[in-house]
Amino acid sequence: xxxxxxxxxxxxEIFGTTSLKLANGFSxxxxxxxxxxxxxxxxxFFAFSLKTIDISIGYAVWSGIGILxxxxxxxxxxxxxxxxxxxxxxxxxxxxxxxxxxxKN
Numbered sequence: 001x002x003x004x005x006x007x008x009x010x011x012x013e014i015f016g017t018t019s020l021k022l023a024n025g026f027s028x029x030x031x032x033x034x035x036x037x038x039x040x041x042x043x044x045f046f047a048f049s050l051k052t053i054d055i056s057i058g059y060a061v062w063s064g065i066g067i068l069x070x071x072x073x074x075x076x077x078x079x080x081x082x083x084x085x086x087x088x089x090x091x092x093x094x095x096x097x098x099x100x101x102x103x104k105n
Contacts, residue, residue, distance in 0.1 A: 002052040009045035010062055012038045014069045021078060057101050064097025 019034025026032070050058055071090050074080040082090070 002049045005045045005049035006053060006058055006061060007065075009042045009049060010065050010069065012042035012045060013062070013066050014073065016042060017066075017070050018073055018077065021074070060097045060100045064094045068094045 016035045016038025019031045019038060022028065023031035023035070046058065046062060067090060071082060075082050
């Protein structure tokens with residue numbers, strides 16, 4: 001169940017971050033509701049996941065998948081350009097997060 005909580009935390013964090021971008025500073029405050037809802041939920045789910053997942057693993061997975069998901073949404077929703085070098089670096093972050101999870105003491 002901890003992994004379900006972790007992936008819910010990641011989804012809520014991506015939602016909150018995307019909402020901040022949609023808010024365009026404070027010019028579209030209705031989108032701030034997404035951040036106000038998304039971030040507390042993300043931290044709550046993350047806290048539940050850490051009951052059984054090591055913090056080093058949990059945070060690495062959260063960061064890696066969060067960066068990947070946010071980057072993909074930025075490219076799709078906001079037409080942000082991601083260069084090959086940037087995509088490679090994002091991929092390395094993702095692979096590192098997965099690798100940390102696979103390598104256990």
